[in-house]
Amino acid sequence: MNYIDNIAFAIILFLGVGFFVKNFQKLIRNIKLGKDINRKDNSSARWKNMAKIALGQSKMVKRPIAGILHIIVYLGFIIINIEVIEIIIDGLFGTHRVLSFLGSFYSFLIGSFEILAFLVLVSVSIFWIRRMVLKIPRFWNKEMKGFPKNDALYILYFEMVLMSLFLIMNATDVPFQQNDIGNPISQFLVPLFEGFNASTLFIVERTAWWLHITGILIFLNYLYYSKHLHILLAFPNTYFANLNPKGQFTNLESVTNEVKMMLDPTIDPFAAQPEGAADEIPEKFGASDVQDLNWVQLLNAYTCTECGRCTAACPANITGKELSPRAIMMKTRDRLEEVGENINKNGKFVDDGKQLLNDYIKPEELWACTSCNACVEECPVNIDPLAIILDMRRYLVMEQSAAPQELNLMMTNVENNGAPWQYNQMDRLNWKDEK
Amino acid sequence: MNVPTMAEMTAQGKQPEILFWVGCAGSFDDRAKKITKAFVKILNKAGVEFAVLGTEESCTGDPAKRAGNEFLFQMQAMTNIEVLNGYEIKKIVTACPHCFNTLKNEYPQLGGNYEVLHHTELIETLLNDGRLSIEGGKYKGQKITFHDPCYLGRANDIYEAPRSLIEKLEAELVEMKRCKSDGLCCGAGGAQMFKEPEKGTKDINVERTEEAIKTKSKIIATGCPFCNTMMTDGVKATNKEDDIKVLDIAELIANTEDL
Numbered sequence: 303m304n305y306i307d308n309i310a311f312a313i314i315l316f317l318g319v320g321f322f323v324k325n326f327q328k329l330i331r332n333i334k335l336g337k338d339i340n341r342k343d344n345s346s347a348r349w350k351n352m353a354k355i356a357l358g359q360s361k362m363v364k365r366p367i368a369g370i371l372h373i374i375v376y377l378g379f380i381i382i383n384i385e386v387i388e389i390i391i392d393g394l395f396g397t398h399r400v401l402s403f404l405g406s407f408y409s410f411l412i413g414s415f416e417i418l419a420f421l422v423l424v425s426v427s428i429f430w431i432r433r434m435v436l437k438i439p440r441f442w443n444k445e446m447k448g449f450p451k452n453d454a455l456y457i458l459y460f461e462m463v464l465m466s467l468f469l470i471m472n473a474t475d476v477p478f479q480q481n482d483i484g485n486p487i488s489q490f491l492v493p494l495f496e497g498f499n500a501s502t503l504f505i506v507e508r509t510a511w512w513l514h515i516t517g518i519l520i521f522l523n524y525l526y527y528s529k530h531l532h533i534l535l536a537f538p539n540t541y542f543a544n545l546n547p548k549g550q551f552t553n554l555e556s557v558t559n560e561v562k563m564m565l566d567p568t569i570d571p572f573a574a575q576p577e578g579a580a581d582e583i584p585e586k587f588g589a590s591d592v593q594d595l596n597w598v599q600l601l602n603a604y605t606c607t608e609c610g611r612c613t614a615a616c617p618a619n620i621t622g623k624e625l626s627p628r629a630i631m632m633k634t635r636d637r638l639e640e641v642g643e644n645i646n647k648n649g650k651f652v653d654d655g656k657q658l659l660n661d662y663i664k665p666e667e668l669w670a671c672t673s674c675n676a677c678v679e680e681c682p683v684n685i686d687p688l689a690i691i692l693d694m695r696r697y698l699v700m701e702q703s704a705a706p707q708e709l710n711l712m713m714t715n716v717e718n719n720g721a722p723w724q725y726n727q728m729d730r731l732n733w734k735d736e737k
Numbered sequence: 738m739n740v741p742t743m744a745e746m747t748a749q750g751k752q753p754e755i756l757f758w759v760g761c762a763g764s765f766d767d768r769a770k771k772i773t774k775a776f777v778k779i780l781n782k783a784g785v786e787f788a789v790l791g792t793e794e795s796c797t798g799d800p801a802k803r804a805g806n807e808f809l810f811q812m813q814a815m816t817n818i819e820v821l822n823g824y825e826i827k828k829i830v831t832a833c834p835h836c837f838n839t840l841k842n843e844y845p846q847l848g849g850n851y852e853v854l855h856h857t858e859l860i861e862t863l864l865n866d867g868r869l870s871i872e873g874g875k876y877k878g879q880k881i882t883f884h885d886p887c888y889l890g891r892a893n894d895i896y897e898a899p900r901s902l903i904e905k906l907e908a909e910l911v912e913m914k915r916c917k918s919d920g921l922c923c924g925a926g927g928a929q930m931f932k933e934p935e936k937g938t939k940d941i942n943v944e945r946t947e948e949a950i951k952t953k954s955k956i957i958a959t960g961c962p963f964c965n966t967m968m969t970d971g972v973k974a975t976n977k978e979d980d981i982k983v984l985d986i987a988e989l990i991a992n993t994e995d996l
Binding site for chain 2 (some may be wrong): 308561604615621622623624666670695708709716723725730733
C-alpha cells in the first residue's frame with residue numbers, strides 16, 4: 303500500500319488548521335488588549351440576538367436583493383462544508399466517498415450540495431457584477447481602494463473556484479456519475495470531459511479533489527488577513543452587542559467619582575490620602591488609541607466585513623463629509639493589527655509614536671458625526687461605530703480640550719447659565735408671559 | 738397662561754401628576770417656545786395637573802455628553818437629579834427628544850429614576866383615556882409627512898405615538914422614503930446644532946428637507962425643537978417657506994382644537 307497520499311494529506315491538514323489556530327489566538331490576544339466591559343449579563347437576550355441576527359440573518363434582508371443572495375451563499379457555505387467531513391476521512395484513510403454507505407440519503411446530501419454549489423456560483427457572480435459592473439456606490443467609497451477592494455474580489459474568486467472544483471470533482475468521478483443519482487448539476491458537466499480516457503478522468507478528479515481541500519484550507523487561513531472574518535465573528539459579535547437603548551451612551555464611572563467629590567460639601571479636597579492607599583494612576587478619559595477602547599469595540603473592528611451599509615446611511619457621509627462609519631471600523635482594525643505586530647515583534651507593546659487618533663482617524667471625521675445611530679441600526683451584525691466616535695471625542699474634549707470653538711462656547715454656556723445659549727437661567731420661565 | 742412651578746405647588750402642599758420638563762430650546766428659542774405653549778394648552782385643556790421647574794431647571798447635559806464632555810454632563814445631571822429628587826418627582830414629560838433620552842436612559846445610573854414620556858406619548862394616552870378629544874378636523878385629508886427625530890426613533894424605538902396622533906387628525910400621513918428606523922437625521926444631533934457643519938458637499942437639513950418635499954406634503958411634522966429648526970431652515974434654503982410649514986405634533990393638535 304502506498305501511504306504517501308494519506309501522509310501528505312495529514313500534513314497539509316495539520317499545517318492548514320494549525321496555522322489558522324495560531325493566528326486566531328493572536329486575534330483573541332489582540333481583542334483582549336481592549337478594556338474590560340461587562341457584556342455577560344442577560345444571556346437569554348444575547349442568545350436570542352445571536353440566533354436572530356447572526357444565524358437568522360434578520361438584518362441582512364433589509365436590503366432584499368443582497369440579503370437573499372447572501373443567505374444563499376451563507377447556507378451553501380455551511381451545508382456544503384458537511385462534505386468536508388467526508389473529504390477529511392477519505393484523505394486520512396485513503397477511502398473514497400466513505401459516506402456513500404448511507405445510500406439514498408448520501409445521494410440526497412450530495413445532490414443538495416450540488417444544487418447549493420450552483421446557486422452559490424450564481425449568487426457570487428451577481429455579487430461580482432454588483433461590485434464591478436453596476437458599481438454600487440457603497441463599494442466604491444474612497445476607503446475601498448487597494449486591498450479592501452481586492453480583498454472583496456479575492457473572496458468572490460475563491461468561492462467561485464471552490465464551488466467549481468467541487469462540481470468538477472463530482473463530474474469526473476466515473477462510478478459516481480454511473481450511479482446517476484445525487485448529481486443534478488454535475489451531470490451537465492460530464493460532456494465537457496467526453497473523450498477523456500479513464501486514467502485522465504481519474505487524474506482530473508483527483509486534482510479537483512486535492513485543489514478543493516487545499517483551497518478550503520488556504521481560504522480558512524486567508525480569513526485572518528481578510529474582512530471575511532465575519533463568517534466566524536458575526537456570532538460572538540451579535541452575542542456581545544449592546545442591549546441598551548441606542549440613545550443611551552455609556553456612563554463614565556471614573557468621572558462620576560470625581561463629580562461626586564466636587565459636589566459633596568463634606569469632602570475635604572485637601573485631606574491626606576488614607577494610609578496604605580496606593581497612588582492610583584489617573585485613568586485616561588476617552589480613547590486615543592486602540593488599547594483605550596473596550597474589547598467589544600475591538601471585536602467589532604475584526605467583525606466588520608466592509609459592506610458599507612453604515613456609510614450609505616450616514617447623514618454626514620451622504621452629504622460629502624469626511625466621516626465614514628465603515629472607515630472608522632477599518633482604521634481601528636488597521637491600527638489594532640499594527641499594535642499586534644508590534645507585540646509579536648517586541649514581546650510587548652513598545653511605543654511606536656503613533657496612535658489611532660490623528661494617525662488613523664482625524665478629528666474632522668469625529669466632529670462630523672450627528673450621533674443619529676443610523677450606522678448602528680444598519681449594521682447587519684450589530685457593530686457600533688458610534689461608540690468609538692464618542693470615546694474619541696471624549697479624549698479630545700476631556701484630555702486635550704480640543705473641541706471645535708463653537709462647542710467650547712456651547713459648553714461654557716451650559717456650565718455658566720445652564721443652557722447651550724447665552725441666556726440667563728433666571729429667564730427660563732419668561733415664555734409663560736410672552737405673547 | 739396657567740403654568741405652575743414646582744416651588745409654588747410645593748408651597749401649597751400639592752404634588753403634580755407630572756412634571757413638564759421644558760428644556761433649553763423650549764424655554765429660550767423663539768420657535769420652540771411656541772411648541773411649549775401649544776403643549777401647555779393641551780395639558781390645561783385635558784386638565785392635567787402639571788408643573789414646571791422654571792428657573793430651577795437647567796440643561797440636561799445632553800449636548801455636552803454628545804460632544805464628549807462627560808464631566809460637564811454629569812455635573813448637570815447630578816445637579817438636576819438633586820432638584821428632581823428633592824421634589825420627589827416620579828413622572829416627567831418633555832417635548833424634546835434629547836431631554837427625553839437623557840432623562841430616561843442616562844440619569845438612572847446617576848441616581849435619577851423617573852418614568853419619562855415624550856409629549857406625543859402623553860397626548861396619545863390622554864386621547865385614549867378620553868381626557869382629550871380631537872374635533873374639527875382642521876387637517877382632515879391634508880398630506881402630512883413625519884420626520885422621525887433620531888433620539889425618539891432609533892434611540893428609543895418610539896415611532897408609532899406621533900404617527901397615531903397624525904392619524905387622529907384624520908390627515909393623510911405620507912411617509913418619506915427614509916422613515917422610522919431608516920429615518921435620516923436632520924443634522925442637529927450630537928451637538929451639531931451648536932456648530933457649523935464640517936466641510937462637505939451639502940447640508941444635511943437640506944438633504945432631508947428635499948426628501949420631505951418629495952412627499953408633496955404641505956406640512957412637515959416633527960416632534961423635536963431641533964429638528965424643527967433644521968427643517969425650517971431647510972425649507973427656507975429651498976425657497977419653499979410660503980408653501981410648506983414645519984410644525985410640531987403638539988402644534989397640530991392645539992391648532993385643530995383652536996387652543
